[in-house]
Amino acid sequence: MKHTLSVLVENKPGVLNRIAGLFARRGFNIESLAVGETEDPKISRMTITVDGHDQPLEQVTKQLHKLINVIKITDLDPASSVDRELVMVKVRADPSNRSEIMQIVEIFRAKIIDVSKTMLVIEVTGTREKVTAIVKLLRPFGIVELVRTGRIAMSRGTELT
Amino acid sequence: MNGATAILESLKREGVEVVFGYPGGMVIPLYDALFDHEIDHILTRHEQGAAHAADGYARASGKVGVCIATSGPGATNLTTGIANAYLDSVPLVAITGQVRSALLGTDAFQEADVTGITLPIVKHSYLVKEAADLPSIIHEAFYIASTGRPGPVLIDIPVDMTTADIDYDPDGAQKIDLPGYKPNVKGHPKQIKAAAQAIAEAQRPVIFAGGGVISAHASEALRELALYAHIPVTTSLTGIGSFPEDNEALSLGMLGMHGTRYANYAVTNCDLIFGVGVRFDDRVTGKISTFAPDATVVHVDIDPAEISKNVAVDIPIVGDAKRVLTELLTQLKKHELSPERHLPWMRQVADWKRAHPMVVTQEHEGEIMPEYVVRMISEITKGEAIICTEVGQNQMWAAQYSQIKHPRHFITSGGLGTMGFGFPAAIGAKVARPDRTVIDIAGDGSFQMNIQELGTAMNYRIPVKVCILNNQYLGMVRQWQDLFWDKRYSATCVACQPDFVKLAEAYGAQGFRATRASEVEEVLRVALASDEPAIIDFRIKREANVWPMVPAGGAIDQMMGEEDR
Numbered sequence: 001m002k003h004t005l006s007v008l009v010e011n012k013p014g015v016l017n018r019i020a021g022l023f024a025r026r027g028f029n030i031e032s033l034a035v036g037e038t039e040d041p042k043i044s045r046m047t048i049t050v051d052g053h054d055q056p057l058e059q060v061t062k063q064l065h066k067l068i069n070v071i072k073i074t075d076l077d078p079a080s081s082v083d084r085e086l087v088m089v090k091v092r093a094d095p096s097n098r099s100e101i102m103q104i105v106e107i108f109r110a111k112i113i114d115v116s117k118t119m120l121v122i123e124v125t126g127t128r129e130k131v132t133a134i135v136k137l138l139r140p141f142g143i144v145e146l147v148r149t150g151r152i153a154m155s156r157g158t159e160l161t
Numbered sequence: 162m163n164g165a166t167a168i169l170e171s172l173k174r175e176g177v178e179v180v181f182g183y184p185g186g187m188v189i190p191l192y193d194a195l196f197d198h199e200i201d202h203i204l205t206r207h208e209q210g211a212a213h214a215a216d217g218y219a220r221a222s223g224k225v226g227v228c229i230a231t232s233g234p235g236a237t238n239l240t241t242g243i244a245n246a247y248l249d250s251v252p253l254v255a256i257t258g259q260v261r262s263a264l265l266g267t268d269a270f271q272e273a274d275v276t277g278i279t280l281p282i283v284k285h286s287y288l289v290k291e292a293a294d295l296p297s298i299i300h301e302a303f304y305i306a307s308t309g310r311p312g313p314v315l316i317d318i319p320v321d322m323t324t325a326d327i328d329y330d331p332d333g334a335q336k337i338d339l340p341g342y343k344p345n346v347k348g349h350p351k352q353i354k355a356a357a358q359a360i361a362e363a364q365r366p367v368i369f370a371g372g373g374v375i376s377a378h379a380s381e382a383l384r385e386l387a388l389y390a391h392i393p394v395t396t397s398l399t400g401i402g403s404f405p406e407d408n409e410a411l412s413l414g415m416l417g418m419h420g421t422r423y424a425n426y427a428v429t430n431c432d433l434i435f436g437v438g439v440r441f442d443d444r445v446t447g448k449i450s451t452f453a454p455d456a457t458v459v460h461v462d463i464d465p466a467e468i469s470k471n472v473a474v475d476i477p478i479v480g481d482a483k484r485v486l487t488e489l490l491t492q493l494k495k496h497e498l499s500p501e502r503h504l505p506w507m508r509q510v511a512d513w514k515r516a517h518p519m520v521v522t523q524e525h526e527g528e529i530m531p532e533y534v535v536r537m538i539s540e541i542t543k544g545e546a547i548i549c550t551e552v553g554q555n556q557m558w559a560a561q562y563s564q565i566k567h568p569r570h571f572i573t574s575g576g577l578g579t580m581g582f583g584f585p586a587a588i589g590a591k592v593a594r595p596d597r598t599v600i601d602i603a604g605d606g607s608f609q610m611n612i613q614e615l616g617t618a619m620n621y622r623i624p625v626k627v628c629i630l631n632n633q634y635l636g637m638v639r640q641w642q643d644l645f646w647d648k649r650y651s652a653t654c655v656a657c658q659p660d661f662v663k664l665a666e667a668y669g670a671q672g673f674r675a676t677r678a679s680e681v682e683e684v685l686r687v688a689l690a691s692d693e694p695a696i697i698d699f700r701i702k703r704e705a706n707v708w709p710m711v712p713a714g715g716a717i718d719q720m721m722g723e724e725d726r
Contacts, residue, residue, distance in 0.1 A: 009341070010340065010341060013288070013290075014276065014286075014288070017277070017280065018280060021280050021281060025281055043340075059466065059470060062465055062466035063466055065465070065466070066284075066310075066464070066466055067285075067341070068284070068285040068305060068339060068341055068342045069341055070341045071340050071341040072341075
């Protein structure tokens with residue numbers, strides 16, 4: 001089962017290494033990881049998606065809690081949280097198919113952020129499902145490069161992540 | 162003040178009186194400051210010895226142990242000692258030199274990424290980037306090492322930090338700002354009440370006490386509770402000493418693979434197991450599905466990650482063992498327990514003890530049995546000595562046949578099982594407790610792993626006594642080869658060994674040897690009476706095995722003995 005962990009950490013050197021190392025030692029593969037400062041520059045937030053059974057994941061969470069620099073960990077429930085990913089796709093485009101690609105971009109409320117004679121760079125923001133869907137549609141045109149940020153997520157409503 | 166002096170002043174403020182270490186290029190400024198500082202330095206003969214000595218010092222004293230090494234190989238030599246302290250939750254601060262900050266990451270001479278290497282074996286670590294941070298980092302390091310579940314903290318210090326001038330403000334460094342570190346010491350009152358209820362109702366209760374009881378200074382609280390509720394107590398290997406083993410009625414000795422039969426039977430048949438400061442390690446539980454199958458499991462530990470890690474817990478209590486046990490006793494007293502409430506169980510336990518005692522069989526003129534040596538050490542020292550052990554058969558015999566009465570009097574490498582630990586740890590223990598006789602019960606293999614520390618013992622006249630149970634084998638592995646590998650003694654016969662008596666004499670220490678049982682007592686009395694470091698070479702029966710034994714992964718009530726072979 002997929003889990004999205006939102007981890008508040010002290011913004012100090014080596015913290016990422018400690019966290020990544022813990023997942024590796026316990027045999028977990030990190031699927032995606034997004035790190036950045038929070039509203040407080042002394043604190044960073046890591047959003048980590050992992051695939052794993054509940055019980056071993058609980059043990060990893062407890063071990064994560066033991067890291068001195070880890071402040072808080074939330075295992076986000078998809079039903080009560082919102083999540084997004086940002087993806088940039090460089091896709092082959094020539095005058096014959098450019099408008100078709102632009103239609104797809106429009107439908108998905110994505111953006112074209114760079115145009116050249118033979119390429120388009122498209123920016124997509126959305127859930128993993130939405131991103132996967134547009135990538136699938138763009139693939140026949142020839143995707144040259146794809147960059148994903150990894151998922152970020154937040155609790156809905158007044159609840160703090 | 163330069164960084165080096167600030168380090169020492171900060172250590173002094175933490176109550177440090179002695180450090181164990183070994184100099185090198187990147188710690189020359191630190192050693193220069195040590196030269197005329199009031200903190201004592203004990204120069205070991207290898208950095209691993211320094212780490213184990215600091216560990217032994219910490220275990221014997223209850224204080225934080227400190228070791229120092231230089232960058233690169235000095236620091237990597239500490240790692241076994243750091244891992245050892247990590248697995249047994251020993252408070253240790255390891256200070257390593259590092260190449261100067263401008264050279265970090267350039268593969269400079271004697272550079273190793275020590276914070277990286279030690280990441281999985283430290284409670285926390287620091288790579289110092291600002292000399293001004295040294296005092297507060299040291300204060301934090303001691304706080305982290307000694308609170309919550311204790312453990313080793315590494316401070317890696319580039320040499321330029323120690324030569325830089327800083328404004329040392331002793332009070333300014335005393336603030337602790339660790340938003341992610343708040344150990345829960347109190348224990349949930351509701352859970353404690355629930356535990357008291359379950360314990361009061363149990364018909365066949367057993368207490369299982371571990372190293373956490375000792376590190377929480379909770380032995381007295383445990384003793385009071387066990388005596389009040391009249392519940393038998395078994396311990397883990399590192400829990401030995403948490404409950405007085407001379408309590409005939411209640412002490413069951415050690416649990417697990419080489420535990421006593423009566424402890425293993427009691428745990429297998431109990432209806433409540435009350436674990437305190439234990440982690441239900443695989444050497445204790447054997448096959449998990451047959452471990453205390455009918456029992457309600459109550460588990461007290463300071464580390465929430467230990468709850469239900471190996472054994473599913475019914476009533477978990479996260480908190481400091483001493484606080485929880487004290488509160489639990491108050492709650493138990495409300496139930497007004499009668500010692501008669503579980504009389505059949507206590508009779509059963511006593512029957513098991515009578516039927517399967519840990520006896521020593523020794524012919525007076527015969528080959529020396531290792532159990533006899535251990536029992537004799539215990540008798541001569543009246544159970545008041547601090548017993549350190551190496552790892553393997555010697556360790557198990559020491560655990561089984563020493564009668565330990567006090568906490569911090571049995572010092573052994575439990576989790577990591579580090580051969581070579583016992584001798585340097587004994588040196589550290591003797592430095593911490595000069596008033597106590599300190600004995601390292603050793604194997605000939607383990608002793609040779611840190612034999613160079615004889616130099617340290619002689620240098621500072623630290624009169625530890627090494628009792629080698631010498632069978633000229635790497636005995637525990639040989640025992641497994643004997644039992645499970647068709648007696649194919651692959652690489653376990655180490656008959657080529659030094660003459661330990663001459664070796665002791667070469668260092669200026671005292672050397673003794675006993676080859677017949679009739680010599681054991683006399684040799685021990687003479688060796689223990691002197692104020693010098695001594696080695697006693699006991700030539701034991703070569704193929705003696707540790708009994709009883711639970712084969713790995715077996716149920717703990719299915720024990721093998723000599724008679725089952």
